Amino acid sequence: MRMRFTGLLLALLLLAIPAAAQTPGVTDSEIVIGLTTPLSGPAAAWGNTALAAEAWANHVNTQGGINGRKLRVLMKDDGYNPGRAVANLKEMKDQVFLNVGLLGSAILNAAKDDVAEYKLPVINPYGNPAIWAKQPRAKIRYVFVNYPDYADEAEFLTKFSVDKLGAKKVAVFYQNDDYGKGGLEGVNRALKGLGGKATLAAAVSYELSDREMGTHALKLKDSGADAVVFYSTITHGANVIKEMAKVGFRPKPVASFPLGDYLIMFRLLGELWEGAHFAILSGAAVANDPPGKVLVDILTKVQPKLVGKENTALTGFTSMAIALEGIRKAGRNLTRESYVEAMESVKGFTAEGILPGVTFGPNRRHGLNAVRLLRANKAADFSYVEAAPTQFFQPHF
Amino acid sequence: MDLVESYAEDLRFARRPAARVLLGLLLAALAVFPWVAAEHLVFLATLIALYSIGVIGQNLLIGYTGQISFGQAGFLAIGAFAFGHLRIWGAPFALALLGAGALAAVAGVFVGFPSLRLKGPYLSIATLGFGVAVYQVFVNWEVLSGGRSGLAIASLQPMFGLSGTRWTYYVYVLLLTGFTLAAYNIVSSFIGRAFVAIRDSDIAAEVNGVSLTRYKLLAFAISSFYTGVHGALYAQILGHIEPQIFNVLESITLFVAVIIGGVASIEGSILGAVFVTLVPKVFANFREMVPVVYGVTILLVLIFEPLGLFGRWLKTRLYFQLWPFR
Numbered sequence: 001m002r003m004r005f006t007g008l009l010l011a012l013l014l015l016a017i018p019a020a021a022q023t024p025g026v027t028d029s030e031i032v033i034g035l036t037t038p039l040s041g042p043a044a045a046w047g048n049t050a051l052a053a054e055a056w057a058n059h060v061n062t063q064g065g066i067n068g069r070k071l072r073v074l075m076k077d078d079g080y081n082p083g084r085a086v087a088n089l090k091e092m093k094d095q096v097f098l099n100v101g102l103l104g105s106a107i108l109n110a111a112k113d114d115v116a117e118y119k120l121p122v123i124n125p126y127g128n129p130a131i132w133a134k135q136p137r138a139k140i141r142y143v144f145v146n147y148p149d150y151a152d153e154a155e156f157l158t159k160f161s162v163d164k165l166g167a168k169k170v171a172v173f174y175q176n177d178d179y180g181k182g183g184l185e186g187v188n189r190a191l192k193g194l195g196g197k198a199t200l201a202a203a204v205s206y207e208l209s210d211r212e213m214g215t216h217a218l219k220l221k222d223s224g225a226d227a228v229v230f231y232s233t234i235t236h237g238a239n240v241i242k243e244m245a246k247v248g249f250r251p252k253p254v255a256s257f258p259l260g261d262y263l264i265m266f267r268l269l270g271e272l273w274e275g276a277h278f279a280i281l282s283g284a285a286v287a288n289d290p291p292g293k294v295l296v297d298i299l300t301k302v303q304p305k306l307v308g309k310e311n312t313a314l315t316g317f318t319s320m321a322i323a324l325e326g327i328r329k330a331g332r333n334l335t336r337e338s339y340v341e342a343m344e345s346v347k348g349f350t351a352e353g354i355l356p357g358v359t360f361g362p363n364r365r366h367g368l369n370a371v372r373l374l375r376a377n378k379a380a381d382f383s384y385v386e387a388a389p390t391q392f393f394q395p396h397f
Numbered sequence: 398m399d400l401v402e403s404y405a406e407d408l409r410f411a412r413r414p415a416a417r418v419l420l421g422l423l424l425a426a427l428a429v430f431p432w433v434a435a436e437h438l439v440f441l442a443t444l445i446a447l448y449s450i451g452v453i454g455q456n457l458l459i460g461y462t463g464q465i466s467f468g469q470a471g472f473l474a475i476g477a478f479a480f481g482h483l484r485i486w487g488a489p490f491a492l493a494l495l496g497a498g499a500l501a502a503v504a505g506v507f508v509g510f511p512s513l514r515l516k517g518p519y520l521s522i523a524t525l526g527f528g529v530a531v532y533q534v535f536v537n538w539e540v541l542s543g544g545r546s547g548l549a550i551a552s553l554q555p556m557f558g559l560s561g562t563r564w565t566y567y568v569y570v571l572l573l574t575g576f577t578l579a580a581y582n583i584v585s586s587f588i589g590r591a592f593v594a595i596r597d598s599d600i601a602a603e604v605n606g607v608s609l610t611r612y613k614l615l616a617f618a619i620s621s622f623y624t625g626v627h628g629a630l631y632a633q634i635l636g637h638i639e640p641q642i643f644n645v646l647e648s649i650t651l652f653v654a655v656i657i658g659g660v661a662s663i664e665g666s667i668l669g670a671v672f673v674t675l676v677p678k679v680f681a682n683f684r685e686m687v688p689v690v691y692g693v694t695i696l697l698v699l700i701f702e703p704l705g706l707f708g709r710w711l712k713t714r715l716y717f718q719l720w721p722f723r
Contacts, residue, residue, distance in 0.1 A: 039684040039685040039687065040685055040687045040688045041685075041688070042646075043684065047685070072574055075682075075684065076681040076682060077677075077681050077682075077683070077684050077685070079677060079688075082635050082637075082642060083444055083631070083634075083635065084677060084678060084681070086440070086635070087437055087440055087441055087678060088437075088681060090437035090440050090562075091435070091437035093436075104641075105546070106637070106641060106642055107545070107546065107548070107637075109549070109637035109639075110635040110636060110637050111635060111637075112637075113552065128546065131546070131712055132544065176536050176537070177536070177543070178546050178547070178639065207533075208641070209538070209644070210647070239635050240581065337409045339534065355507075396566070
């Protein structure tokens with residue numbers, strides 16, 4: 001009896017040893033990828049990025065996986081709540097190899113110390129990159145970002161409005177939070193740099209919970225601005241443009257990348273969106289560009305829920321593609337250390353031709369800080385034209 | 398069986414030996430928990446502990462005193478930001494916590510004044526307005542909210558060689574124990590009876606010598622103190638706060654916890670906190686169906702347990718007391 005018990009204990013120990021030495025989320029046949037994302041709650045629309053990321057992983061599996069391993073996605077809803085996101089990450093940290101597409105500045109702030117402690121690779125977190133820029137180097141060893149800086153983008157949008165669109169009075173319509181205020185900061189920086197060629201006509205803010213945009217529209221009209229820079233959500237931007245049109249005010253809209261989904265904007269605004277300029281995240285291809293079309297076909301076939309959200313889907317796809325590029329490069333011997341080394345060697349990665357080129361390095365974690373600018377053409381055929389070539393800003397960290 | 402012969406006996410916590418044994422077991426289980434459970438479960442238990450404090454506070458106001466309030470998010474924010482600033486100015490954890498609670502209590506008295514004139518839905522709307530106003534103040538006054546990216550708070554320094562998660566768990570559970578005992582004392586003292594009297598009939602209470610002004614304001618002050626501490630503990634565990642975290646959804650979550658747990662019940666408050674923390678987490682794999690599952694669960698509990706989760710506990714207890722008779 002006693003012998004048997006000792007034997008059992010030994011067997012258990014032997015089983016436990018290799019398990020402990022193994023890389024979390026990696027077995028001989030499988031790699032687990034963790035996502036925590038707002039599938040419900042106020043930011044649920046952005047949760048589609050995660051569905052697209054998952055769809056791409058499933059597609060890669062049908063092509064045979066990576067280096068002989070299949071991918072498995074572990075996705076949890078956090079409802080855009082920092083407490084729940086941190087709990088999800090704590091639960092996942094020993095089950096998944098890496099995390100993709102963590103979403104929301106409050107969540108990034110709450111999770112940044114934890115993920116450094118877990119040595120959990122965090123690929124393409126969506127949120128103000130300034131959060132990571134402020135962290136000490138050692139704490140962002142496992143973080144790889146591909147997200148433009150709001151202020152850099154706003155500076156470019158403002159300069160474009162003044163130099164190319166001839167605006168003399170620029171107004172800003174912004175969300176009263178980190179994102180919107182980042183935009184406002186960039187606008188002010190640009191106007192200062194332009195040395196009096198144009199002035200700030202008005203800075204009109206709204207709250208995420210606001211629904212009625214009439215007074216905001218009137219304030220913008222009273223400012224007499226000839227261009228309005230948008231740092232808002234799609235809903236608020238579209239509503240205020242409608243309200244401005246009602247009072248007969250049609251300035252030139254110049255919009256930050258969250259309003260870059262022209263499919264949705266055209267559907268909401270129709271002809272009112274014609275002539276608007278809008279930025280595209282990371283200077284990526286959009287759903288109607290040739291490489292975008294190919295991918296949208298694949299993604300919507302795997303995940304039919306993505307129909308109608310094609311541009312958001314492409315954003316989610318690029319995050320997963322970047323994460324998988326590191327796995328591919330790390331080869332069969334996959335550990336978190338070998339992964340970081342592999343990611344540091346990523347140069348000019350285009351994610352199936354969608355991105356203008358992501359580059360990481362031993363001292364570079366901000367792989368791509370870029371936007372491109374399009375102009376909405378005709379509502380009838382949802383067409384657009386290139387307004388400015390892709391703008392590459394300095395990586396911040 | 399359960400004969401109470403004096404007032405002092407009536408006040409005693411856990412009167413019967415069986416209850417004392419069970420209580421001891423519960424405390425032992427809480428002490429052992431972080432050593433046997435996975436880290437994320439310990440973190441969830443810590444979240445439950447801090448939520449429980451807020452829910453107990455709200456139950457003192459809503460359940461015991463009958464003042465329906467929706468201003469919780471405001472008190473949470475005041476507590477959290479007061480705590481954050483005090484910590485940044487170098488105050489130790491305990492002092493900052495006390496300051497956060499005290500400031501929220503002062504705000505509670507301020508909000509309590511309308512309760513002297515307003516009742517029922519009118520008071521709810523007034524307090525809801527307070528919650529929204531506090532949010533606006535923090536969003537627009539960057540000196541208070543720490544600039545556009547919020548306020549960073551240094552994490553709690555673990556002691557006795559414990560890991561950060563375990564240490565935070567013990568501190569929070571200890572605080573919850575303290576606040577629970579304090580709440581039991583309040584509700585079984587003359588203050589608690591005054592609260593209940595006001596809830597049942599404020600005119601009758603006043604005729605009997607209960608000062609409405611004093612006790613309504615006291616109810617607001619005490620409940621806001623609890624909620625302020627909840628906000629502070631939440632700020633500490635997140636390590637970073639911005640005004641957007643304390644939106645009206647937080648008020649509703651706390652309100653749901655009070656109703657689901659059991660109105661006018663302290664054990665129920667803790668059960669309510671368990672519910673609002675665990676249900677969305679347990680169903681996190683249901684993805685976009687989480688709010689639906691959450692809502693349906695709330696409906697089911699309210700239909701089958703009108704007294705809340707605490708009602709189920711009462712029935713279970715009664716069953717075992719009467720066993721084998723029914």
